[in-house]
Amino acid sequence: MSGRGTYYVTTPIYYVNDVPHIGHAYTTLACDVLARFMRLDGRDVHFLTGTDEHGQKVEKAAAAAGLAPQAFTDKVSQSFRDLVKTMNFSPDNFIRTTEKRHYAACQALWEKLVEAGDIYLGKYAGWYSVRDEAYFVESETEVGSDNKRRAISSGAEVEWVEEPSYFFRLSTWGDRLLEFYEKNPRFIAPESRRNEVISFVKGGLQDLSVSRTSFSWGVPVPGDPKHIMYVWLDALTNYITECGYPDTGNPLWKYWPADLHMVGKDIIRFHCVFWPAFLMSAGIAPPQRVFAHGWWTNEGQKISKSLGNVIDPMELVDAYGLDPVRYFLLREVPFGNDGDLQRRALVGRLNGDLANAYGNLCQRVLSIVAKNCGGKVPAMGSISEVDMALLDRAKALLGIVRADLDDQAFHRALTSIWEVIADANRYVDAQAPWALAKTDPARRDTVLWVLAETIRRVTLLVQPFMPDSAGKILDQLAVPAGERAFAAFDRALVPDTVLPKPQGVFPRFVEPAKAAS
Ligand code: MSP
Numbered sequence: 001m002s003g004r005g006t007y008y009v010t011t012p013i014y015y016v017n018d019v020p021h022i023g024h025a026y027t028t029l030a031c032d033v034l035a036r037f038m039r040l041d042g043r044d045v046h047f048l049t050g051t052d053e054h055g056q057k058v059e060k061a062a063a064a065a066g067l068a069p070q071a072f073t074d075k076v077s078q079s080f081r082d083l084v085k086t087m088n089f090s091p092d093n094f095i096r097t098t099e100k101r102h103y104a105a106c107q108a109l110w111e112k113l114v115e116a117g118d119i120y121l122g123k124y125a126g127w128y129s130v131r132d133e134a135y136f137v138e139s140e141t142e143v144g145s146d147n148k149r150r151a152i153s154s155g156a157e158v159e160w161v162e163e164p165s166y167f168f169r170l171s172t173w174g175d176r177l178l179e180f181y182e183k184n185p186r187f188i189a190p191e192s193r194r195n196e197v198i199s200f201v202k203g204g205l206q207d208l209s210v211s212r213t214s215f216s217w218g219v220p221v222p223g224d225p226k227h228i229m230y231v232w233l234d235a236l237t238n239y240i241t242e243c244g245y246p247d248t249g250n251p252l253w254k255y256w257p258a259d260l261h262m263v264g265k266d267i268i269r270f271h272c273v274f275w276p277a278f279l280m281s282a283g284i285a286p287p288q289r290v291f292a293h294g295w296w297t298n299e300g301q302k303i304s305k306s307l308g309n310v311i312d313p314m315e316l317v318d319a320y321g322l323d324p325v326r327y328f329l330l331r332e333v334p335f336g337n338d339g340d341l342q343r344r345a346l347v348g349r350l351n352g353d354l355a356n357a358y359g360n361l362c363q364r365v366l367s368i369v370a371k372n373c374g375g376k377v378p379a380m381g382s383i384s385e386v387d388m389a390l391l392d393r394a395k396a397l398l399g400i401v402r403a404d405l406d407d408q409a410f411h412r413a414l415t416s417i418w419e420v421i422a423d424a425n426r427y428v429d430a431q432a433p434w435a436l437a438k439t440d441p442a443r444r445d446t447v448l449w450v451l452a453e454t455i456r457r458v459t460l461l462v463q464p465f466m467p468d469s470a471g472k473i474l475d476q477l478a479v480p481a482g483e484r485a486f487a488a489f490d491r492a493l494v495p496d497t498v499l500p501k502p503q504g505v506f507p508r509f510v511e512p513a514k515a516a517s
Helices: 022-042 056-064 071-086 098-117 174-183 191-202 232-234 251-255 264-279 313-320 322-331 345-374 383-406 412-432 431-441 441-464 467-478 511-515
Strands: 006-010 044-052 094-098 119-129 134-136 141-143 149-151 158-166 223-228 261-265 290-293 295-297 339-341
Touching: 006 022, 006 251, 022 044, 022 071, 022 261, 022 290, 022 295, 022 313, 022 322, 022 345, 022 383, 044 071, 056 071, 071 094, 071 313, 098 119, 098 232, 098 264, 119 149, 119 345, 158 223, 158 251, 158 264, 174 191, 174 264, 223 232, 232 264, 261 264, 264 290, 264 339, 313 322, 313 345, 322 345, 322 412, 339 345, 345 412, 345 431, 345 441, 383 412, 412 431, 412 441, 431 441, 441 467
Parallel strands: 006 044, 006 261, 044 094, 261 290, 295 339
Antiparallel strands: 119 134, 119 158, 141 149
């Protein structure tokens, strides 16, 4: 597959005003699965995540913590790096907007926008939400019963801001953006988000305030350092800072334009309207795709600090295990939709899909092999039609999963994989290899070979989703490290290969209270 070249995938960079929660873990998990899949598929992958450390929101959080902004961001940024370890994410780099190279990239981009005639000095007078780090026109806000004005889209309080500001001539970019969306139908996904963005742009764009003077935690505007850049212009630039911008001779520049910016639905406007306009103005190609996923609620409730129901991904992993959490998050909800995190559903998937279906298949097959076939890959005799049917279904999975992941349809990919697992379980029941031991040991060996080979193919595809568990199963099948990429997908298990002693990989989850009684 190496003919398909590079693959650059990015997460949003996370605000360091607070510690990581399930929403952050979710976005990065989706990217991690794609990065791992593409690497196994022979692509030259670059996977970037990091932290968004400037702006008023972070400056305020630092002040509240009694720390200087830099000391504060050093501390909170670390908790996002810890999340990478806890969740077994595999980024190629972790970028911070407080890095020197990032200042250089932002200032270089700014100068390009100036050269293009798209920046002018004016005065901003309007509403601003610090929590969203976004400007709002009055009609996008409403006054609540407590007399406070809030942004309708997010419910975040807005404040009146009046200060000198540089503006970006976004109002002149509407037609060019619409043309760009038209020519690049895959640029925004899912479809509902694409429609939302198109109608927003068709509604008319206003020039965008891109600098602030009322606080100082940010990147200074070149030639006018009283102004610091609007935090979203600064933050979005991280995606090209990483590739060496403005040095387009940097070896990492080969990754630009990014194949995919993964974002949550709340930040689509920044990525699909502002960002391509900035880039086109600077003569840089826009990214190829932005996918906006939905939001999680917690047992039916909106997740919020004030409700005290923020889900700590570390706590979830401690309670249920890492790979089950990774599986659940991507299997439970069609990617792109909102989802409700219910622990009962998580346990259901863990015990049903993982322990009963997949774990049990591996355990049954491998323990019969250990007992009956001398702990070696059994010999494959003549293959019948039913054997071939199962082998063919497993073989077809690579193409199916590849197409699904091209659309970021994680749930569909997993459903297809688990259908083959269900087929394999039905095949074990129908062929009853344990009963063949006395009557037809050659047939028994063939059946076990077909099953082990099916488990191998399925497990190769499970690797990006549950890397540790898949690794353990491939170890038990003695698949060498060099044969775990998809280039080896169409090879097969070699009879007589010695297998290690089988061990269960997906234990059933028992409620702690019940376990104690
Ligand atoms: N700093 C900006 C992004 C700049 S990218 C150039 C930002 N950061 S954030 O930390 O507030 O949010 C990061 C991501 O977390 C967003 O994609 C957001 O959608 C996601 N989530 C926050 N809460 C979430 C849920 N409850 N559920 C799912 N994802 C959610 O925005």
